[in-house]
Amino acid sequence: xxxxxxxxxxxxxxxxxxxxxxxxxxxxxxxxxxxxxxxxxxxxxxxxxxxxxxxxxxxxxxxxxxxxxxxxxxxxxxxxxxxxxxxxxxxxxxxxxxxxxxxxxxxxxxxxxxxxxxxxxxxxxxxxxxxxxxxxxxxxxxxxxxxxxxxxxxxxxxxxxxxxxxxxxxxxxxxxxxxxxxxxxxxxxxxxxxxxxxxxxxxxxxxxxxxxxxxxxxxxxxxxxxxxxxxxxxxxxxxxxxxxxxxxxxxxxxxxxxxxxxxxxxxxxxxxxxxxxxxxxxxxxxxxxxxxxxxxxxxxxxxxxxxxxxxxxxxxxxxxxxxxxxxxxxxxxx
Amino acid sequence: xxxxxxxxxxxxxxxxxxxxxxxxxxxxxxxxxxxxxxxxxxxxxxxxxxxxxxxxxxxxxxxxxxxxxxxxxxxxxxxxxxxxxxxxxxxxxxxxxxxxxxxxxxxxxxxxxxxxxxxxxxxxxxxxxxxxxxxxxxxxxxxxxxxxxxxxxxxxxxxxxxxxxxxxxxxxxxxxxxxxxxxxxxxxxxxxxxxxxxxxxxxxxxxxxxxxxxxxxxxxxxxxxxxxxxxxxxxxxxxxxxxxxxxxxxxxxxxxxxxxxxxxxxxxxxxxxxxxxxxxxxxxxxxxxxxxxxxxxxxxxxxxxxxxxxxxxxxxxxxxxxxxxxxxxxxxxx
DNA sequence: TCAAAAGTGTTATCCTTACACCCATGT
DNA sequence: ACATGGGTGTAAGGATAACACTTTTGA
Numbered sequence: 001x002x003x004x005x006x007x008x009x010x011x012x013x014x015x016x017x018x019x020x021x022x023x024x025x026x027x028x029x030x031x032x033x034x035x036x037x038x039x040x041x042x043x044x045x046x047x048x049x050x051x052x053x054x055x056x057x058x059x060x061x062x063x064x065x066x067x068x069x070x071x072x073x074x075x076x077x078x079x080x081x082x083x084x085x086x087x088x089x090x091x092x093x094x095x096x097x098x099x100x101x102x103x104x105x106x107x108x109x110x111x112x113x114x115x116x117x118x119x120x121x122x123x124x125x126x127x128x129x130x131x132x133x134x135x136x137x138x139x140x141x142x143x144x145x146x147x148x149x150x151x152x153x154x155x156x157x158x159x160x161x162x163x164x165x166x167x168x169x170x171x172x173x174x175x176x177x178x179x180x181x182x183x184x185x186x187x188x189x190x191x192x193x194x195x196x197x198x199x200x201x202x203x204x205x206x207x208x209x210x211x212x213x214x215x216x217x218x219x220x221x222x223x224x225x226x227x228x229x230x231x232x233x234x235x236x237x238x239x240x241x242x243x244x245x246x247x248x249x250x251x252x253x254x255x256x257x258x259x260x261x262x263x264x265x266x267x268x269x270x271x272x273x274x275x276x277x278x279x280x281x282x283x284x285x286x287x288x289x290x291x292x293x294x295x296x297x298x299x300x301x302x303x304x305x306x307x308x309x310x311x312x313x314x315x316x317x318x319x320x321x322x323x324x325x326x327x328x329x330x331x332x333x334x
Numbered sequence: 335x336x337x338x339x340x341x342x343x344x345x346x347x348x349x350x351x352x353x354x355x356x357x358x359x360x361x362x363x364x365x366x367x368x369x370x371x372x373x374x375x376x377x378x379x380x381x382x383x384x385x386x387x388x389x390x391x392x393x394x395x396x397x398x399x400x401x402x403x404x405x406x407x408x409x410x411x412x413x414x415x416x417x418x419x420x421x422x423x424x425x426x427x428x429x430x431x432x433x434x435x436x437x438x439x440x441x442x443x444x445x446x447x448x449x450x451x452x453x454x455x456x457x458x459x460x461x462x463x464x465x466x467x468x469x470x471x472x473x474x475x476x477x478x479x480x481x482x483x484x485x486x487x488x489x490x491x492x493x494x495x496x497x498x499x500x501x502x503x504x505x506x507x508x509x510x511x512x513x514x515x516x517x518x519x520x521x522x523x524x525x526x527x528x529x530x531x532x533x534x535x536x537x538x539x540x541x542x543x544x545x546x547x548x549x550x551x552x553x554x555x556x557x558x559x560x561x562x563x564x565x566x567x568x569x570x571x572x573x574x575x576x577x578x579x580x581x582x583x584x585x586x587x588x589x590x591x592x593x594x595x596x597x598x599x600x601x602x603x604x605x606x607x608x609x610x611x612x613x614x615x616x617x618x619x620x621x622x623x624x625x626x627x628x629x630x631x632x633x634x635x636x637x638x639x640x641x642x643x644x645x646x647x648x649x650x651x652x653x654x655x656x657x658x659x660x661x662x663x664x665x666x667x668x
Numbered sequence: 669t670c671a672a673a674a675g676t677g678t679t680a681t682c683c684t685t686a687c688a689c690c691c692a693t694g695t
Numbered sequence: 696a697c698a699t700g701g702g703t704g705t706a707a708g709g710a711t712a713a714c715a716c717t718t719t720t721g722a
Contacts, residue, residue, distance in 0.1 A: 306673030
């Protein structure tokens with residue numbers, strides 16, 4: 001009949017906020033994880049999760065303010081760059097229906113990506129920076145194609161795809177099997193495919209829970225396929241990594257991960273840590289210089305091992321002055 | 335034992351879903367609008383809005399299912415391609431606090447983008463396809479630089495920016511004033527800038543409401559600056575247009591707006607209607623052909639006016655077979 | 669003197685841009 | 696015949712990818 005907005009009689013919903021907080025430490029991309037304590041027993045969770053908390057509409061005017069507040073509270077440090085990732089609202093993504101009393105709230109979680117130049121040791125207990133390759137060991141192609149792909153996935157995925165050609169085609173392209181080329185941006189697709197294939201421990205856990213069983217221990221195979229996380233946090237983390245890998249190519253977000261002064265090699269290592277692929281030195285520098293992203297300071301950093309490297313700073317002023325730009329990824333071909 | 339989040343003692347939140355549904359009609363990009371009826375008086379709203387409804391966690395497993403259901407209900411047609419845009423949770427974006435009783439719910443709205451090849455006449459009353467240039471008249475550069483920019487904005491924005499150089503720099507770049515080049519993707523930035531500058535009627539309305547006044551009639555100036563919408567729907571629409579203009583360049587989403595068979599000129603006109611800029615014919619074709627996005631059918635469409643045009647179809651199979659690709663926008667320079 | 673990392677020069681190739689032109693149909 | 700839109704060839708310029716090489720430090 002008339003386009004009457006469906007009645008706004010509050011069905012019970014709670015907003016959760018989750019943060020994928022990324023920093024660089026010793027040339028590795030690391031992400032902030034927490035092991036939340038059980039409210040009753042005060043025992044820390046065996047699985048890590050992302051910093052998260054509920055959004056209190058009475059206390060915070062915006063999601064971002066709420067997020068900054070509880071991240072500071074949980075980890076005692078301040079977020080810099082922040083952007084919204086995605087809102088996850090699927091049923092079963094958190095507590096399954098069985099665990100929810102009648103009328104219990106559906107938890108909807110809004111994921112955010114945060115970048116900081118300083119992987120300061122968090123003083124908070126049960127908080128740690130973990131390299132994201134711990135959660136996605138197949139994502140690091142900087143040194144070589146991960147052996148995991150051919151040793152574990154190449155046998156396992158065809159078994160799952162069975163006779164379904166389109167499933168196998170998806171798997172083949174996602175994981176660069178069978179001659180397909182690697183696309184570093186598709187982190188989320190890869191995680192979701194493993195989840196569907198039952199190769200992520202979270203899948204078995206969620207299924208067991210939905211059936212009312214106690215979640216079993218992770219299968220042996222899964223141990224090789226990255227550390228699982230609480231709830232759907234590994235999916236949110238994958239979303240963050242996908243977004244960051246995409247964005248780094250067309251917006252100068254890398255600099256949010258750099259200190260005020262840095263060498264071009266450090267910048268390149270940072271991009272490589274994020275993208276998970278090796279870059280071609282000269283061409284990388286050419287791009288950075290042509291785009292005027294950076295300004296030499298005339299000073300040098302002597303602690304690099306060989307010849308001292310010139311220090312540069314990000315020309316933050318171009319953020320306002322340029323319509324859109326970023327780095328391309330001049331891939332190093334073997 | 336289970337990861338216990340920060341206390342999830344349900345603060346009251348309601349999830350609203352809004353849809354930016356885009357189609358092409360006679361070479362124009364059009365968007366689905368509704369005029370919701372007042373629940374009490376049953377009078378249709380004077381301002382148009384996007385199709386929207388509340389998300390019922392009991393009735394729908396996912397946002398997307400909820401969205402599809404109420405769009406079909408309100409407009410009697412089925413959505414095809416759908417993707418999530420952004421989740422808007424700022425206070426004051428809908429009803430301001432003053433209007434909310436104590437303990438009333440905060441409305442958080444999850445915006446979606448939907449694309450359909452068929453701008454079928456919606457049989458539902460108070461539902462209409464509107465060209466989006468009605469809401470953003472400065473966005474259509476297909477035929478010429480819109481006169482509005484130099485006649486209305488070029489005088490008004492410096493007055494607003496006053497002595498703040500960085501504000502003026504933002505405005506200059508956003509609206510291609512004073513020799514700056516136009517970037518068609520920045521639709522959201524432009525709308526938000528106009529809102530901040532008080533040149534969008536919504537800004538005055540929201541301010542008046544926050545102060546407890548009755549919203550005044552839109553200022554005369556604003557009439558030239560695009561039709562206002564309900565609540566923050568024009569912001570959501572701008573978000574959708576920005577996303578679509580960006581995405582069209584690196585993913586073959588245009589084809590979601592095309593019928594099964596089409597001529598290359600029709601395809602080009604569609605891209606132009608979305609991007610709002612004119613494209614170079616030969617180069618556009620070269621890109622489409624080089625990427626193997628399309629396959630000639632050998633048949634022709636005689637109703638084009640001049641020489642009959644060959645009909646093509648989208649090679650949907652490449653969606654699975656290719657890591658990522660899309661169209662670039664070979665701009666036509668005057 | 670050698671290892672290690674910084675930094676430079678140069679070329680082939682491909683993509684983009686731009687120009688000018690021919691083709692098939694309806695009136 | 697001519698207006699209208701469909702469709703093609705080709706060359707200049709710029710960005711990228713790949714080559715190999717020099718420079719400056721510390722051990």
